[in-house]
């Protein structure tokens with residue numbers, strides 16, 4: 001009986017030691033992609049859909065389009081100024097309009113675009129708040 005108690009104590013000690021070793025994430029250390037997902041869900045998902053596939057003839061997909069994978073400055077301008085269906089996107093026309101999202105903070109725009117450029121099968125570099133600041137200055 002004593003032996004079992006001893007093993008129990010030893011096990012507890014080992015467990016609490018292991019738990020103490022697990023690094024705890026300090027608040028605010030979420031990655032840009034994690035934060036960007038939340039921004040996407042709140043502001044973009046209704047039109048561009050959960051998987052970024054869009055709605056045929058209405059809202060364009062965000063999967064490997066020339067905007068998503070292309071020049072960051074141009075991409076940020078789409079978010080800031082919105083987009084009217086006057087020019088085709090990769091040879092397709094979409095009848096809906098993209099509303100301007102210049103009310104979003106620099107960090108939110110950087111995060112949501114980093115999320116988009118790293119998801120839906122896209123593999124492109126992150127967008128930083130410095131990129132967003134530069135784009136805003138050109139407005």
Ligand code: HEC
Nearest residue numbers: 043044047059060061065067068083084085094096097098
């Ligand atoms: C009300 C619907 C709507 C919302 C909300 C919306 N978009 Fe759009 N978005 C559109 C439409 C429609 C277009 C294409 C407009 C055109 O054809 O001129 C577009 C175009 C784009 C484009 C460029 C074209 C492409 O497919 O690559 C990107 C990038 C984009 N949106 C990202 C976003 C992001 C990120 C958000 C959230 C911050 C967002 N959109 C919110 C409807 C929307």
